[in-house]
Amino acid sequence: MKVGVVGLQGDVSEHIEATKMAIEKLELPGEVIWLKRPEQLKGVDAVIIPGGESTTISRLMQRTGLFEPIKKMVEDGLPVMGTCAGLIMLAKEVLGATPEQKFLEVLDVKVNRNAYGRQVDSFEAPVKLAFDDEPFIGVFIRAPRIVELLSEKVKPLAWLEDRVVGVEQENIIGLEFHPELTNDTRIHEYFLRKVI
Template sequence: MSEAGRRPTIGVFALQGDVREHLRVLTDLGVRATAVRRPAELDACDGLVIPGGESTTMAKLARTFDLFEPLRQRIKGGLPAFGTCAGMIMLADRIEDGAPGQETLGGLDVTVRRNAFGRQVDSFEGDLEFAGIEQPVHAVFIRAPWVEEHGPAVEVLARVDEGPAMGRIVAVRQGPLMATSFHPEWGGDARIHRVFVDLVLDHRH
């Protein structure tokens, strides 16, 4: 991080979830993308992606591999992080309909409703307006959460604009933290990842 102009290293939490897809998008954007399974791998990162998967399993595996507290401390210390789907839950300070005793890494002053869009059969796709991106993005929702409430420091980046979930918040940012309910790593559109890469560059010292 001390070498000016160096390509940033962005890690992807790799104990569970859609790891390869995020690594591929990040690599295509020209950053150093690396899988993170151990604290030493986290230490080398300028930013971190927490992918979709199963949030309770992610937390348990992070505990098992002694990665939970290092993750929490790095995020608390200002590490830029981007959570997608289950990753949004992992970054939330509060969960509705969480599993008993479910832990999160925290950092985002939001209340997230787990599985808000229903079970796998209720998954859907749609186009969304996304703050800072000119043309709509295509969003894939799979058993996705949404943001029920947020604090004053949280910027809303996208809402569902049609259907029964119209108006629900599905993308947010707070300082160096960003999260989406959907899976931007699917479909070949790297624009949301580019927003995160720019965020990492802005916060790198």
């Protein structure tokens, strides 16, 4: 198994470490790479788009040539997980987007950028998962908010109280929060099971 973490901006190393830990816990052979160039996509079984700043990630994915190949691969079924800004990159519709932003538009959700406010408004809270009874500590940092599920293909995956904060659509997972900023690898493990 080969997992690529889009490594242009954001919390890349944290996702790499969390994914490595998840691979170990699942006792799978595999590697995790820092994905910076399109040629690195060869042989990749899954991609993670980390949190960071969505305008920067969008611009750099286009500039490096990663944007179109990743979009096509995801449309063809490649498992992808986007967290925070990664969720924004995956979303079909984005409220508060800047004119120069371009999104992959592969996940049938409408999101609101920076819906939780400024950095100082960041918080941690227990999140309920669809696949596990034990709460997960969600780290929300200037997070986007999922404001609407746009098709029946999208299934809730995580809730903060009664509000959906994570979704799944076939090969795609989108999360408002940062699972990589905890020592809990359950979400990464769940994602990796899409590959095996």
